[in-house]
Amino acid sequence: MSRPLLKLFLPAFTGVIVIAVWYGVHFYLTEEMRFLLPSPGAVLQALIDNRDTLARATLNTTEGALLGFGLAVGVSLVLALLLSLSSLVRTSLYPYLMALQMTPLPVLAPICVIWVGAGLKSVALLTFVIAFFPLVVNTTQGLISADRHLVELFRLYRADRAQQLFLLRLPAALPYFFTGLRIAATLAPIGAVVADMNAGSSAGDGGGLGFQAVIYASQAKYPALFATAATTCVLGFVLNAAVIALAWIALHHWHDSYERTDP
Amino acid sequence: MSTPPLVEFRAVSKRFGAGPLVLDGISFTARAGDFVSFIGPSGCGKSTLLRLLAGLSPVSSGRLTVDDLTPEAAAAELAFVFQEPTLLPWLNVARNVELPQRLRGTAPAERAANRQRVLDLVRLGDRAAAYPRQLSGGQKMRVSIARALALSPKILLLDEPFGALDEMTREHLNEELLAIRGAEAWTAFFVTHSVAEAVFLSNRILVMSSNPGRIHSEITVPLPYPRTSDTRLSREYLDRVADVSRVLRSVEGPEPAPTR
Numbered sequence: 402m403s404r405p406l407l408k409l410f411l412p413a414f415t416g417v418i419v420i421a422v423w424y425g426v427h428f429y430l431t432e433e434m435r436f437l438l439p440s441p442g443a444v445l446q447a448l449i450d451n452r453d454t455l456a457r458a459t460l461n462t463t464e465g466a467l468l469g470f471g472l473a474v475g476v477s478l479v480l481a482l483l484l485s486l487s488s489l490v491r492t493s494l495y496p497y498l499m500a501l502q503m504t505p506l507p508v509l510a511p512i513c514v515i516w517v518g519a520g521l522k523s524v525a526l527l528t529f530v531i532a533f534f535p536l537v538v539n540t541t542q543g544l545i546s547a548d549r550h551l552v553e554l555f556r557l558y559r560a561d562r563a564q565q566l567f568l569l570r571l572p573a574a575l576p577y578f579f580t581g582l583r584i585a586a587t588l589a590p591i592g593a594v595v596a597d598m599n600a601g602s603s604a605g606d607g608g609g610l611g612f613q614a615v616i617y618a619s620q621a622k623y624p625a626l627f628a629t630a631a632t633t634c635v636l637g638f639v640l641n642a643a644v645i646a647l648a649w650i651a652l653h654h655w656h657d658s659y660e661r662t663d664p
Numbered sequence: 665m666s667t668p669p670l671v672e673f674r675a676v677s678k679r680f681g682a683g684p685l686v687l688d689g690i691s692f693t694a695r696a697g698d699f700v701s702f703i704g705p706s707g708c709g710k711s712t713l714l715r716l717l718a719g720l721s722p723v724s725s726g727r728l729t730v731d732d733l734t735p736e737a738a739a740a741e742l743a744f745v746f747q748e749p750t751l752l753p754w755l756n757v758a759r760n761v762e763l764p765q766r767l768r769g770t771a772p773a774e775r776a777a778n779r780q781r782v783l784d785l786v787r788l789g790d791r792a793a794a795y796p797r798q799l800s801g802g803q804k805m806r807v808s809i810a811r812a813l814a815l816s817p818k819i820l821l822l823d824e825p826f827g828a829l830d831e832m833t834r835e836h837l838n839e840e841l842l843a844i845r846g847a848e849a850w851t852a853f854f855v856t857h858s859v860a861e862a863v864f865l866s867n868r869i870l871v872m873s874s875n876p877g878r879i880h881s882e883i884t885v886p887l888p889y890p891r892t893s894d895t896r897l898s899r900e901y902l903d904r905v906a907d908v909s910r911v912l913r914s915v916e917g918p919e920p921a922p923t924r
Contacts, residue, residue: 550746550748551752553720553750554744554750555767556720557739557744558763559739559768568763572752572754654754654795655753655754655755655795656753657797
């Protein structure tokens with residue numbers, strides 16, 4: 402079998418086994434315990450039955466996740482430029498950036514609600530807090546890691562600061578930035594869902610997937626709860642795939658990580 | 665005295681901060697058209713000497729002039745070929761070659777013309793669109809040389825540019841470098857560890873001793889240019905290689921230093 406085909410076949414095969422085992426466990430459970438693990442068919446049915454609700458919730462969560470993610474990218478770029486100026490700036494600021502990252506989201510959520518109210522704004526803000534730390538750390542590292550031989554070359558030809566930034570430091574930081582972006586793309590949808598659970602609001606159909614999960618759990622609609630989980634997974638996958646595609650566009654010409662080793 | 669010297673070192677010394685002397689009382693002059701090689705044991709400060717000449721680092725005492733200017737003021741007349749190819753991996757060959765001109769604000773049309781000229785000189789005219797990772801070690805070095813030549817420098821500084829390449833590639837590039845010099849006529853300062861390379865390329869070889877770096881002696885190579893691969897077979901060439909090797913051994917001491 403050719404390599405690309407194998408790459409499709411293997412995960413598909415794993416999927417078939419997972420579903421088979423899932424069915425097996427479901428029917429192994431006694432009738433009154435089967436609510437613990439609804440069958441794949443029931444979950445699919447719940448997905449279809451609740452498609453309007455879930456679609457709306459997905460859109461709301463996506464909006465919050467993307468707003469927070471975008472804000473994180475913008476703020477982390479500016480902050481990384483500032484941090485890359487000197488190690489004194491980094492020493493002064495890093496502990497506080499870390500403190501922000503260390504505070505658990507459910508603790509930050511009520512504070513956010515006090516400041517901007519429950520709903521989209523809070524979800525976006527909390528997603529931002531979760532997503533921006535890996536971005537700022539990686540981008541800063543990239544900006545200060547330009548090859549010293551290349552820095553020397555720029556000095557030799559009397560490059561000014563702007564030339565050094567745009568022609569050397571920013572391109573050199575791109576692979577680091579994308580490493581941060583991939584971590585952030587994984588964290589952002591999770592952050593948005595957790596934020597929605599803690600600081601979301603259903604006012605004006607504004608509830609997201611986190612809010613919906615809480616509702617389904619409280620109503621004991623377990624197949625729908627599993628369907629919600631599957632939807633959040635898909636959301637995370639899509640955002641990750643988008644970032645991987647973006648990284649490929651920006652890096653595949655030149656970066657060693659995209660080198661083909663086999664003929 | 666006919667023409668004034670292009671480069672003049674007068675009792676130049678260098679130390680970094682409060683560290684030991686790296687270079688001590690370096691004095692020599694070079695004329696336009698010279699090809700001067702520096703050879704000596706590791707740590708004799710030959711790379712530092714090039715860096716002073718390039719204005720990348722100031723002299724601690726003494727006087728160093730390039731065309732009667734300080735090295736900083738003469739920067740526009742100099743180009744440097746580093747030990748590593750130092751190509752920007754995200755730029756293709758054409759953009760890499762144009763980079764120094766871009767930094768100096770040369771107009772795009774002029775940049776492109778220069779780029780084509782120097783890429784043809786190093787026989788890479790058809791690789792302008794390639795990225796550095798698609799090139800061999802020797803090709804990367806040729807791009808690096810082309811990048812330096814694109815500035816049409818009066819003085820070319822080369823810091824062990826072929827040290828990482830295999831013997832065959834190195835010999836080919838030596839011949840190429842001399843062929844280009846026949847057409848471009850810059851003055852060269854070349855740092856190397858290879859006696860054969862120094863003799864083949866230079867008309868003057870300065871042998872240096874270490875701790876601190878001093879000029880031990882000068883050996884002239886009266887072989888006429890143009891030199892070709894046949895030059896390496898001549899009696900005179902082999903004699904000079906033997907001479908330089910002997911001097912170098914006396915500088916390095918009877919026994920190689922124990923490996924640390």
